[in-house]
Amino acid sequence: GDSVTQMEGPVTLSEEAFLTINCTYTATGYPSLFWYVQYPGEGLQLLLKATKADDKGSNKGFEATYRKETTSFHLEKGSVQVSDSAVYFCALSEETSGSRLTFGEGTQLTVNP
Amino acid sequence: GAGVSQSPSNKVTEKGKDVELRCDPISGHTALYWYRQSLGQGLEFLIYFQGNSAPDKSGLPSDRFSAERTGGSVSTLTIQRTQQEDSAVYLCASSFTGGRSYGYTFGSGTRLTVV
Numbered sequence: 388g389d390s391v392t393q394m395e396g397p398v399t400l401s402e403e404a405f406l407t408i409n410c411t412y413t414a415t416g417y418p419s420l421f422w423y424v425q426y427p428g429e430g431l432q433l434l435l436k437a438t439k440a441d442d443k444g445s446n447k448g449f450e451a452t453y454r455k456e457t458t459s460f461h462l463e464k465g466s467v468q469v470s471d472s473a474v475y476f477c478a479l480s481e482e483t484s485g486s487r488l489t490f491g492e493g494t495q496l497t498v499n500p
Numbered sequence: 501g502a503g504v505s506q507s508p509s510n511k512v513t514e515k516g517k518d519v520e521l522r523c524d525p526i527s528g529h530t531a532l533y534w535y536r537q538s539l540g541q542g543l544e545f546l547i548y549f550q551g552n553s554a555p556d557k558s559g560l561p562s563d564r565f566s567a568e569r570t571g572g573s574v575s576t577l578t579i580q581r582t583q584q585e586d587s588a589v590y591l592c593a594s595s596f597t598g599g600r601s602y603g604y605t606f607g608s609g610t611r612l613t614v615v
Contacts, residue, residue, distance in 0.1 A: 430608040431591065476543065487533055488604060490543040
């Protein structure tokens with residue numbers, strides 16, 4: 388079945404540091420890939436997405452590229468801010484599974500000033 | 501409304517009682533999903549509604565859990581004879597048909613505590 392494996396957290400960085408959160412997936416077909424973010428006390432928000440191989444999703448300075456050859460969708464940001472502190476979830480959706488989302492375990496990011 | 505609305509935001513109930521959780525999806529969204537977020541369990545799919553099709557109930561953990569969606573809009577998740585392990589945040593999401601292309605909008609969730 389479908390699965391998503393995320394880099395284990397928690398991750399603690401200083402402001403302006405470079406961020407990478409690794410995400411790899413297993414799927415039977417050609418999934419769409421997503422990153423969701425959950426800020427403290429809030430619901431899940433879509434951060435970015437990619438629907439086919441080699442697509443790059445980007446938003447708020449975050450980027451992730453759909454790599455079919457390595458089945459990966461790593462999240463990157465060149466310079467993190469304190470306000471980026473949140474839990475980040477990688478997820479996939481396949482038509483064969485009714486388009487529901489399969490999530491990774493989540494990675495807690497803390498950015499210190 | 502502008503977003504997915506869930507109520508109540510918090511619910512404390514005694515073990516053995518029944519609870520109902522409500523989700524108002526974004527107007528026009530044909531697909532509706534329920535997920536559960538537990539400590540140490542991540543996000544767990546529960547049930548999926550798409551238009552008038554039969555729901556995909558494959559994620560419901562036991563027959564104490566049920567959900568319905570009336571008129572293709574509002575959905576209610578019912579948990580009967582609640583147990584302590586049911587304590588979690590229950591999240592609802594909605595999307596247009598083809599959510600895998602457009603993305604899914606989540607509500608803020610209902611935090612259920614069974615005591």
